[in-house]
Amino acid sequence: MTASSLRTVLVIGALLTAAVRADAHMEMMCDVNHTGRIASADAHRVLQFVAGLRNLTPEEQMLADATGNGKVTAYDANCILQAAAGKSVPGSHCGDMVETH
Numbered sequence: 001m002t003a004s005s006l007r008t009v010l011v012i013g014a015l016l017t018a019a020v021r022a023d024a025h026m027e028m029m030c031d032v033n034h035t036g037r038i039a040s041a042d043a044h045r046v047l048q049f050v051a052g053l054r055n056l057t058p059e060e061q062m063l064a065d066a067t068g069n070g071k072v073t074a075y076d077a078n079c080i081l082q083a084a085a086g087k088s089v090p091g092s093h094c095g096d097m098v099e100t101h
């Protein structure tokens, strides 16, 4: 590969990376219903999911996992409710911005 073709590949790679970055979607941890804020309705959704009364998409389950341990539990709902009340819980990621896709 010549230097100029290598440069072309690098430029294309950089452009593709920029395009992917522009597409990256940021979401707030614990904002399960995508309203832009953490509220008791988010905790409610998580409890419904835990109780088997509602489905959550894999992305919503990721946002619902306040503790980040890979499981969605009633404790996550508690963390979300605390965050909705403006209280921080040790180990809770509520409010952190994450890239979902």
Ligand SMILES: [Ca+2]
Binding pocket: 030, 031, 032, 033, 034, 035, 036, 037, 038, 039, 042
């Ligand atoms: Ca919300």
